[in-house]
Amino acid sequence: MEGLKWSLLALLPLLASVILFYMKTPPQKPSHSECSLLDHNDFWISSKRIVTPKGVISGAVEVKGGNIASVMEEDWQENVGTGQVIDYGEAVVMPGLIDVHAHLDDPGRTEWEGFPSGTRAAAAGGLTTLVDMPLNSFPSTVSEETFELKIKAAAKRIYVDVGFWGGLVPENAFNGSALEGLLKAGVLGLKSFMCPSGINDFPMTNAGHIKEGLSILAKYRRPLLVHAEIQRELEDIADDPRSYSTYLKTRPASWEEAAIRELLTVTNSTRAGGPAEGAHLHIVHLSDARSSLDLIKEAKNSGDSITVETCPHYLAFSAEEIHDGDTRFKCAPPIRDAANREKLWGALMDGHIDMLSSDHSPTVPELKLFNDGNFLKAWGGISSLQFVLPVTWSYGRKYGMTLEQLASWWSEKPAKLAGLDLKGAIAIGNHADIVVWEPEVEFDLNDSHPTYVKHPSISAYMGSRLSGKVLATFVRGNLVYKEGKHALAACGVPILAR
């Protein structure tokens, strides 16, 4: 021990000079090689399966300065000249996925996830943009000040583009200047809960708060996202808390229906000519595909500006399959019966459900209470971020889903919701946000599979066999992920509303 101490002391002058050197050197602008695994900015991506708004084509996409400069079908070779071409053969080239519902828990609960691990997982999964939720981090993003903390936490620590939702809570709902401050600072829209959120500094709102929120959002033409469940009296549930059916009884579909019914008393203000025209209401993670969905269809028919998302876990799993004590599957609203799942697929395929999102909502394994397996006490939230693309594809194939539908649910519609006009499609002038993947390649998602979320063990998908391997992910022309390698992402600057 003595010897070690002395040798460290001898190193002190050297250390001091190294520190001084770094203090004198101003921080460097990240070099291109730190932002991208490619050493060139302008290049072509070719493939036999490129998913564009006009269908799947065989051709090439020209990337220039981070944007898509051209999309060509036949004769593209003649236009390349001396340009670099990355040929992906039969692999699918698709717009990168946009997840409008991710909880990255940063700042304040980075032991749950954090911007670096969450966005690395996103890049590896083919997601090119995440919109981060205003709760589960600490503090919640409900004011300009707390929003500044988010931006600071994300800057230079993100591997894909990240935007933010702000929180609509009772404290700011009737304070127009507070809400406008938050919107002007750059949140892409607001999010609120109609039941307790489980997070102390994110209280629930009622229809009155929501009406106020919509009137402010109308001016900015941004959406309000709502967790639609209202708590109702339950009969005493004295059943085994390890049994999934017990948990299911504590959050019946009637809670979703009650919330949506109440929401629809205020969404008529968003109709053309209504007092909140320009605002939009988006229902997050719909689980009930029966009465709740019927109400949403009616509202759409009446001209309310309203959309709805569901999540892969509601489409992949059913209550009947969830084992006692397996709290990896606990989320709210809960995963319901298999017949409901079939109806959800039907609604998605028919266009009544507009889009998909992950609702990636991780925590530390200890809070999942795997030893007790108590569904009533465990943290509710499913970890899925890195695998939403192969999961959607693997489960959707038997319903006949197409690559165009996949791109619509995961890119086009989410971009529209978040107001990201330059994202969501492989089209000239858009950001070159692209995922290259092989739908036919299967893999076992087990402990040997490289995963980048902070706590892979809590994911409900661990142990599944999935189809769809991501080869490469480009964000604004930067190659941010390829074969287990990430770009350093020093370019990562949060995207704010413009």
Ligand SMILES: *[C@@H]1O[C@H](CO)[C@@H](O)[C@H](O)[C@H]1NC(C)=O
């Ligand atoms: C409204 O919000 C602003 C900005 O956050 C704050 O300064 C002000 O005190 C709030 N007003 C009320 C009545 O709470």
Ligand SMILES: *[C@@H]1O[C@H](CO)[C@@H](O)[C@H](O)[C@H]1NC(C)=O
């Ligand atoms: C919206 O519906 C509510 C409840 O039915 C009604 O009281 C209100 O007048 C309607 N508002 C508009 C703008 O249509």
Ligand SMILES: *[C@@H]1O[C@H](CO)[C@@H](O)[C@H](O)[C@H]1NC(C)=O
């Ligand atoms: C994971 O799956 C792969 C491929 O099937 C297999 O080779 C490997 O042994 C598995 N690893 C574990 C830890 O189960």
Ligand SMILES: [Zn+2]
């Ligand atoms: Zn959520």
